Amino acid sequence: MAEGKFGTAINCMDGRVQLPVINFLKSNYALDYIDVITEAGPNGLLARGDDTNKMASIRDRIDISLNAHGSRLIALVGHYDCAGNPGSKEKQIEDIITALKKLMEWYPERNIIGLWVDENWQVSKISVDS
Numbered sequence: 001m002a003e004g005k006f007g008t009a010i011n012c013m014d015g016r017v018q019l020p021v022i023n024f025l026k027s028n029y030a031l032d033y034i035d036v037i038t039e040a041g042p043n044g045l046l047a048r049g050d051d052t053n054k055m056a057s058i059r060d061r062i063d064i065s066l067n068a069h070g071s072r073l074i075a076l077v078g079h080y081d082c083a084g085n086p087g088s089k090e091k092q093i094e095d096i097i098t099a100l101k102k103l104m105e106w107y108p109e110r111n112i113i114g115l116w117v118d119e120n121w122q123v124s125k126i127s128v129d130s
């Protein structure tokens with residue numbers, strides 16, 4: 001097992017959201033390293049659930065982070081002005097919650113959170129029951 005405390009971020013490929021998400025997770029969850037799995041609009045991708053190849057690829061990479069790095073937390077991200085999942089904040093939050101429910105089915109024993117990155121690139125936590 002690798003040394004240090006790892007978390008896993010399922011983030012958008014958008015360059016504007018990488019450091020905000022990594023820094024938020026490191027400072028709020030006492031993590032040393034964040035493994036990052038990127039897609040274009042992963043909240044929409046997981047919420048739609050129709051691209052089984054990409055979903056399998058995401059799941060494979062989550063498994064590597066969990067098994068090789070002992071990741072303690074999985075975070076699923078949606079953000080303002082997303083080119084991969086365009087839409088209102090309300091729709092994107094809805095997609096985050098739907099995606100979280102899918103991840104919780106895949107990994108019922110794991111700690112899984114949603115994150116929203118706003119127009120100022122500030123990160124906030126989204127709960128399933130919000």
Ligand SMILES: [Zn+2]
Nearest residue numbers: 012014082083
């Ligand atoms: Zn995006």
